[in-house]
Amino acid sequence: MTKVSLTVNGKPVARDVAGGTLLSEFLREDLRLTGTHIGCDTSQCGACVVHVNGKAVKACTTLAASLEGADVTTIEGLANGGLHPMQEAFKEHHGLQCGFCTPGMIMSGVDMVTRYKAEGRELTQEAIRHELEGNICRCTGYHNIVKAVEDAASKM
Amino acid sequence: MTTGIGARVKRREDKRFITGKGKYTDDVRTENQAYAAFVRSPVAHANVKSIDKSAALEMDGVIDVLDGHQLTGDGIGNIICGWAVTSKDGSPMNMGAWSALATQKVRYVGDAVAVVIAETQQLARLAAEAVDVEYEELPVVAFADKALKDGAPQIHEEAPGNLIYDWEIGDAAKADAGLAEAVHVTEMEITNNRLSPNPMEPRSAVATYDEAEDHYTLYTTSQNPHVARLVLSAFYNVAPEHKLRVIAPDVGGGFGAKIYIYPEEITCLWASMKTNRSVKWTADRSEAFVTDAHGRDHISTAKMGFDADGRITGFKVDTIANLGAYMSLFSSSVPTYLYATLLSGQYDIQNLHANVRAVYTNTVPVDAYRGAGRPEACYLVERMMETAARELGMKPAELRAKNFIREFPHETPVIMTYDSGDFDANLAQAEEAADVNGFPARREEAAKRGKLRGLGYSCYIEACGIAPSAAVGGLGAGVGLWESAEVRVNPVGTIEILTGSHSHGQGHETTFAQIVAERFDQPIENISIVHGDTDKVQFGMGTYGSRSGAVGMSAIVKAMDKVEAKVRKIAAHQLEASEDDIVIEGGEVKVAGTDKALGWHEIGLAAYTAHNLPPDMEPGLKESAFYDPSNFTFPAGTYICEVEVDPDTGTTEIVQFTASDDFGTIINPMIVEGQVHGGIAQGVGQAMLEQVIYDEDGQLITGSYMDYTMPRAADLPNFSVHHASTVCPGNPLGMKGCGEAGAIGSPPAVINAITDAIGNNDLAMPATPQNVWRAYQAASAKQAAE
Ligand code: FES
Numbered sequence: 001m002t003k004v005s006l007t008v009n010g011k012p013v014a015r016d017v018a019g020g021t022l023l024s025e026f027l028r029e030d031l032r033l034t035g036t037h038i039g040c041d042t043s044q045c046g047a048c049v050v051h052v053n054g055k056a057v058k059a060c061t062t063l064a065a066s067l068e069g070a071d072v073t074t075i076e077g078l079a080n081g082g083l084h085p086m087q088e089a090f091k092e093h094h095g096l097q098c099g100f101c102t103p104g105m106i107m108s109g110v111d112m113v114t115r116y117k118a119e120g121r122e123l124t125q126e127a128i129r130h131e132l133e134g135n136i137c138r139c140t141g142y143h144n145i146v147k148a149v150e151d152a153a154s155k156m
Numbered sequence: 157m158t159t160g161i162g163a164r165v166k167r168r169e170d171k172r173f174i175t176g177k178g179k180y181t182d183d184v185r186t187e188n189q190a191y192a193a194f195v196r197s198p199v200a201h202a203n204v205k206s207i208d209k210s211a212a213l214e215m216d217g218v219i220d221v222l223d224g225h226q227l228t229g230d231g232i233g234n235i236i237c238g239w240a241v242t243s244k245d246g247s248p249m250n251m252g253a254w255s256a257l258a259t260q261k262v263r264y265v266g267d268a269v270a271v272v273i274a275e276t277q278q279l280a281r282l283a284a285e286a287v288d289v290e291y292e293e294l295p296v297v298a299f300a301d302k303a304l305k306d307g308a309p310q311i312h313e314e315a316p317g318n319l320i321y322d323w324e325i326g327d328a329a330k331a332d333a334g335l336a337e338a339v340h341v342t343e344m345e346i347t348n349n350r351l352s353p354n355p356m357e358p359r360s361a362v363a364t365y366d367e368a369e370d371h372y373t374l375y376t377t378s379q380n381p382h383v384a385r386l387v388l389s390a391f392y393n394v395a396p397e398h399k400l401r402v403i404a405p406d407v408g409g410g411f412g413a414k415i416y417i418y419p420e421e422i423t424c425l426w427a428s429m430k431t432n433r434s435v436k437w438t439a440d441r442s443e444a445f446v447t448d449a450h451g452r453d454h455i456s457t458a459k460m461g462f463d464a465d466g467r468i469t470g471f472k473v474d475t476i477a478n479l480g481a482y483m484s485l486f487s488s489s490v491p492t493y494l495y496a497t498l499l500s501g502q503y504d505i506q507n508l509h510a511n512v513r514a515v516y517t518n519t520v521p522v523d524a525y526r527g528a529g530r531p532e533a534c535y536l537v538e539r540m541m542e543t544a545a546r547e548l549g550m551k552p553a554e555l556r557a558k559n560f561i562r563e564f565p566h567e568t569p570v571i572m573t574y575d576s577g578d579f580d581a582n583l584a585q586a587e588e589a590a591d592v593n594g595f596p597a598r599r600e601e602a603a604k605r606g607k608l609r610g611l612g613y614s615c616y617i618e619a620c621g622i623a624p625s626a627a628v629g630g631l632g633a634g635v636g637l638w639e640s641a642e643v644r645v646n647p648v649g650t651i652e653i654l655t656g657s658h659s660h661g662q663g664h665e666t667t668f669a670q671i672v673a674e675r676f677d678q679p680i681e682n683i684s685i686v687h688g689d690t691d692k693v694q695f696g697m698g699t700y701g702s703r704s705g706a707v708g709m710s711a712i713v714k715a716m717d718k719v720e721a722k723v724r725k726i727a728a729h730q731l732e733a734s735e736d737d738i739v740i741e742g743g744e745v746k747v748a749g750t751d752k753a754l755g756w757h758e759i760g761l762a763a764y765t766a767h768n769l770p771p772d773m774e775p776g777l778k779e780s781a782f783y784d785p786s787n788f789t790f791p792a793g794t795y796i797c798e799v800e801v802d803p804d805t806g807t808t809e810i811v812q813f814t815a816s817d818d819f820g821t822i823i824n825p826m827i828v829e830g831q832v833h834g835g836i837a838q839g840v841g842q843a844m845l846e847q848v849i850y851d852e853d854g855q856l857i858t859g860s861y862m863d864y865t866m867p868r869a870a871d872l873p874n875f876s877v878h879h880a881s882t883v884c885p886g887n888p889l890g891m892k893g894c895g896e897a898g899a900i901g902s903p904p905a906v907i908n909a910i911t912d913a914i915g916n917n918d919l920a921m922p923a924t925p926q927n928v929w930r931a932y933q934a935a936s937a938k939q940a941a942e
């Protein structure tokens with residue numbers, strides 16, 4: 001067991017965790033933040049994407065014990081009250097059906113918009129599709145997800 | 157009204173999903189939670205000689221290790237297929253026994269032999285590895301055609317030669333005669349590739365036994381919780397129905413894979429009683445690949461004859477369908493009544509015959525996957541039509557139009573009665589939207605860039621909302637295929653709709669509320685939809701086969717009819733008017749042409765206070781209905797795909813995908829378009845990317861997302877989706893269904909486009925760069941030789 005202290009959705013958290021505990025398990029089982037989903041076991045689907053120190057990471061391939069002092073944001077903590085523009089855009093453009101991939105899609109979406117803005121690059125539809133490489137959705141065919149990310153980018 | 161029928165109402169269920177507050181089965185954790193892990197066969201076919209549990213049982217945190225002998229010893233019944241298909245010689249289908257935990261024999265890689273119950277999921281999985289099972293390996297057959305060969309390994313005693321049934325439909329003699337008189341016969345061998353449905357949420361179950369009440373609760377990833385309860389109770393003897401509550405909370409996609417009642421749910425319920433613990437199991441993706449029923453997997457040969465004018469004179473199909481190692485719940489119906497009955501396509505074919513042999517192999521069971529049989533039929537018919545057009549030197553659209561059915565009702569030789577449609581309208585709409593006229597110029601431009609551009613059509617028809625119950629019963633179905641609904645108007649006038657349909661992405665909380673908002677002219681916020689819990693909803697058949705609209709919503713309409721009749725009576729009584737003069741308008745119940753009116757809430761209150769009701773009227777305002785449709789519905793349409801192939805690499809890009817669908821009445825176009833997008837994506841996945849691969853030993857080669865290629869955003873284009881609708885005469889709202897069309901119609905459009913580009917009709921799905929490159933090389937070599 002390792003003691004780890006970190007910030008999750010703005011709140012300090014300190015827990016003893018086993019060395020092999022994945023961030024996804026830690027969030028879902030220890031903190032009961034079940035908005036972070038597990039869709040695969042090969043780090044391919046992106047249902048588990050959260051932000052660590054402002055960057056998108058796959059929680060299923062991150063060890064909780066490695067996050068001493070880190071700042072973690074999950075889908076539950078993305079908006080400070082109300083909805084984040086990315087969340088609004090997913091609803092507005094029907095960017096979700098079953099909702100299972102959605103938390104990961106939204107977290108990846110926010111990450112890519114932030115990165116492109118910081119780098120001063122234009123986030124085209126083609127770029128969005130390319131950036132969604134690590135997120136699988138089986139329901140929507142991506143058409144409306146791409147529209148949602150594009151729209152949110154104009155509002156963030 | 158902005159929230160009624162036809163409005164693009166934003167989804168009411170979205171908020172919980174976009175904020176991470178959805179509640180899926182794996183999110184459920186009960187108080188005395190224990191975890192299950194299954195011990196699964198690593199080999200495809202073997203006798204189970206012994207199971208040594210001792211090492212696992214000694215491990216810390218292990219509560220118990222249970223096996224199939226204990227399970228069957230407790231009277232848990234075998235898993236069954238609920239649709240009895242009769243062979244053409246009159247004999248019943250040959251169904252082999254399937255125990256939730258194998259006792260004597262394992263028949264595919266992943267077949268469960270034991271279950272470990274432990275304090276944590278990790279411990280359970282570790283202990284499962286410590287269970288020592290001794291297998292005596294047997295010869296394996298993993299492919300359907302090989303399973304039928306003389307001397308093939310025998311998988312079930314009950315099915316000699318691995319043949320489950322040898323079934324036919326249509327008239328063989330007429331089809332032969334039709335082919336004999338043809339001036340041209342197109343002949344093809346067509347494989348429909350095996351797929352894994354892959355809803356993003358893996359299957360999961362949380363089973364809790366309450367000893368004091370002798371009662372079970374099961375949270376599960378199901379498309380049809382009532383069917384699950386019925387089957388678990390009536391056939392598997394897990395618990396009587398009144399002692400079993402099944403809850404399917406938020407479910408992360410289904411696509412067919414979550415219709416069936418699998419060994420895992422049965423075992424978790426039983427293990428919860430055995431251990432007196434709540435037992436939870438959630439598949440990881442690798443486990444999903446070897447336990448979720450697969451789809452498709454047909455091998456067919458087909459002959460289609462044409463007269464000098466291009467009219468179809470005869471059509472004959474011979475299909476082998478792989479059903480895997482055991483017969484899953486609806487497996488038998490998929491390659492028969494959901495497949496061969498659609499082989500007439502959109503065409504007037506008088507002479508048609510299909511023969512289907514279903515076989516066992518040492519692979520995961522195969523059952524319905526989005527479209528279920530209809531994609532296989534559509535792919536066959538539409539590849540035949542396109543290929544025939546090329547052979548005849550006709551335009552693909554022209555050959556199709558020559559054979560279109562234009563009068564309805566139309567009875568096909570394969571027992572369907574198409575009730576409505578305007579195939580010309582869909583074809584014209586799609587051709588215009590796809591700018592087919594501009595294609596030659598685009599092809600030329602692409603050629604200048606060294607690219608091969610191709611255009612492919614698919615004119616699909618499918619059948620939804622399987623019905624009526626008596627008719628499907630006559631065809632062997634073990635269940636009725638109606639739907640139920642309850643409409644509760646509360647004393648304050650708010651409305652709750654309880655439905656037997658289940659939403660796992662389809663947006664019922666929005667669309668179902670829309671039809672109620674429109675009917676009673678009430679704000680949509682005042683309407684809630686309740687589904688997915690057998691303790692709340694009286695009964696229901698669930699959601700699959702695009703049935704929620706045509707069947708589920710029709711049940712709601714029927715219950716609303718009853719509510720409205722009572723509302724009229726109450727209003728007429730209180731306003732001293734004739735029932736016939738009462739209208740529901742502007743949120744009020746009025747006497748037409750006067751200013752006499754009652755608020756909707758006043759009617760609710762009157763019904764429940766019962767102070768002033770018509771004599772003999774019962775208090776309350778709540779009605780239920782069971783709706784059994786009179787026929788299938790027949791969504792149809794035209795899809796046109798345009799591709800560019802890089803001849804050097806075989807890489808194919810879909811540059812344009814156009815759909816024109818006839819879904820009948822559309823309640824919410826936004827949601828319908830979403831269904832089409834998702835369906836097309838799965839169809840493109842089948843056409844270009846996805847394939848379940850087994851080796852000769854029955855080992856699954858494509859057991860993770862590293863090997864099974866799921867369509868990703870960059871693989872797909874934006875879709876151009878249009879509607880040209882005719883009203884379905886068979887149900888009160890005129891709906892046809894939209895959930896599967898995309899997956900049914902798109903694969904042949906994609907392959908027809910690629911084969912057009914490369915000039916070779918011989919191309920199998922999935923059209924990977926390698927397959928496309930080889931086919932192009934073959935065509936080029938042939939051309940050079942000529
Ligand atoms: S669960 Fe993390 S990538 Fe799939």
Ligand code: FES
Binds near residue numbers: 140
């Ligand atoms: S909305 Fe269901 S997987 Fe994306």
